[in-house]
Amino acid sequence: MSDSVSNSILDTIKDTCQLFSKYELTKGELARAQELVDKLENHKITVSVIGQFKRGKSTLVNAILGDKILPVGIVPVTAVVTTVEYGEKAAAVHFENGIIKEIGFDQMSSYINEQENQDNRLGVSEVRLYCPSDFLKGGLTFVDTPGVGSVHQKNSDAAYSYVKESDAVIFMLSVDSPINQIEIDFLENAKEYAAKFYFAVNKIDSIDKSDLDDYLSYCRNLLSKLMGVDDVMLFPVSAKNNTGVEELKEAIVRDCQTTVQEIIEESAKLKMRDIVASALSQIVLYRTALGMTHAEFDKTFEEMDGFFGEIKKEAAEFAENFPSNPRMLEAHMNDIKNQLSAKVSELFGIEYHYTISDVDFFRGGKAAEDGSRDLRESFAAAVDSVCSDLKDTLMAIFMHREENTYKVARRINDLNRLVRKLVQLRSQLAE
Ligand SMILES: Nc1nc2c(ncn2[C@@H]2O[C@H](COP(=O)(O)OP(=O)(O)OP(=O)(O)O)[C@@H](O)[C@H]2O)c(=O)[nH]1
Ligand SMILES: [Mg+2]
Known part of the structure; x- marks a missing residue:
């Protein structure tokens, strides 16, 4: 582990926080960057086991921990995210309504198991376990996730959602099935978030050597x-x-001891690059708007405002058709971001960037009797927030309306300096 490296990325992010804190325009980016500082300072690393249902994820977690603590089975089993950290053996269930309940290990199955807690009707957000396994020493959080792609849509949603919190993932494949589209889609998504991948090919006991080589x-x-x-x-x-479990375990432990900081840094770097890009967008947009004549700006603002109205109306109609489908809503959200970026580019002649991980519909909404969730409200709130990011930046122009030309020129100069710093930072983070 190299402290100098970790200090440098931490310092870079801290310096950037200071920079952001001077500008009202970048307060959203400041909050996101501060979360990264927190994570880097706490030296925490999250390794999740992810993959399609029935690949043997929970069995692998048990094997790695050297303890049969998690329920496994031939039918879809894991229905809720289960985290394991170092400590005396203990278990706690965290519910979506904020309540936390300590339970015995023998009661675990009734909360985790799909067959007992069907479609998570108990409203569990996650189960946290503590286990004195050497593997967990040094601050590693090990996570078993529900499998994607089964008929239990909520399990897929929970897994998709948790990937965003992972620094490294063990992607679980199994020799009894070729890699399929569900796995490819899931992997494509995971790639955006996790910095390190271990591919485990499970169930090698069920085929012979030459078939295994082919696979x-x-x-x-x-x-x-x-x-x-x-x-x-x-x-x-x-x-x-x-x-083969020992080899996998050794690789992870080795990475954690030697390159744990690198992994966290890599993922902080990816996130920070995104944050910087988003800050640059706000500032360049503001600077461009500041350089417009009042009449020009008023006209453009009106057009932009009308466009927000259309976007929101369209989003509400879309959500009526897919009130409980987080993936469709997320897809539409991406579409909205593209439309807004295109509009900004048309009206202001600049590129506008949105952060990848801003919204998360998978956990929102209230569960109905049949387990489905009405996500319309959280979707509308997310659409609102995406529009207001942009609108707030433009509204800031009105606050400085009365300033004289000299002041405006100084302001633009100051922003130019900030843009230069951020561009420099962006290329530093891309190295
Ligand atoms: N032959 C063989 N079977 C295995 C292996 N690992 C797991 N299994 C079996 O595969 C089935 C699924 O195992 P689980 O660990 O529950 O799989 P999972 O990926 O956690 O499943 P979900 O939680 O439903 O997504 C069980 O019947 C296990 O006994 C293995 O290495 N070899
Ligand atoms: Mg499982």
Whole structure:
């Protein structure tokens, strides 16, 4: 672990926070950057096991921890995210309404297991376990997630949502099935968030050596293309028989001891790059607007404001058709961001960037009797917030309406300096 490296990224982010704190325009970015500082200072790393249902994720978590603590089975089992941290054995259920309840290990299944807590009707947000496994020493949080792609949509949603909180992931494949589109989609999504990937190929006990070789080279080819790297690290394992698990565990522990900071930094860097890009957009937009004549700006503002109205109306209609489908809503949200960016570019002649991870519909909304969630309200709030990011930046222009030309010129100068610093920072973060 190199402290100098970790200090430098931490320092960079802290310096940027200071820079952001001087400007009203970047207060959203400031809050996001401060979260990163918190994470880097606490040296916490989250490793999640993700993948399609029934690949053997929970069995692998048990094998790695050396303790059969999680329920496993032939039918979809894991219905809620389960985190494991170092400590004396203990378990607590966190409910969506904020209540936390300590439970015994023998009661765990009734909260985690899909068969007992169907479609998570108990409203569990996550189960937190503590276990004195060496693997967890040093601040590692190990996470078992529900499988994606089963008929239990809510399990997929919970898994998709948790990936965003992961620094590294073990992506679980299994020799009894070729990689399918559900896995590819999930991986594409995970790629945006996690900095480190371990690919575990499970159930090697069920095929012979030559079939395994074929399967591994097939995975290697496909995954290299998907991940955009020449070589991916594959770990053939049998979670059930504890074969190959040690190698995977060693690789993770080694990385955690030697490059844990690098992993966290890499992921902080990815997030910070996004934050800087978003700050640059606000500032360049503001600077461009500031350089317009009053008449020009008023006309453009009116047009933009009308466009917000259309976007919101369209979004409300869309949500009527898909009130409980987070993925459709997220897709529409991306569409809205693209439309807004295109409009800004048309009216102001600049590019406008939105952060990737701003909104999360997967956990929002109230569950109905049948387990479905009405996400219309949280979707509308998210659309509002995306529009108001832009609108607030433009509204700030009105506050400085009365300033004389000299003051405006100084302000533009100051913003130019800030833009230069941020552009520099952006390229530093891209290294
Ligand atoms: N043959 C073989 N079976 C395995 C192995 N690992 C897990 N299984 C079996 O695969 C089934 C699914 O295992 P789980 O660990 O529950 O799978 P999961 O990915 O956590 O499933 P969900 O939580 O429903 O997504 C169980 O019947 C396990 O016994 C393995 O290495 N070899
Ligand atoms: Mg499971």
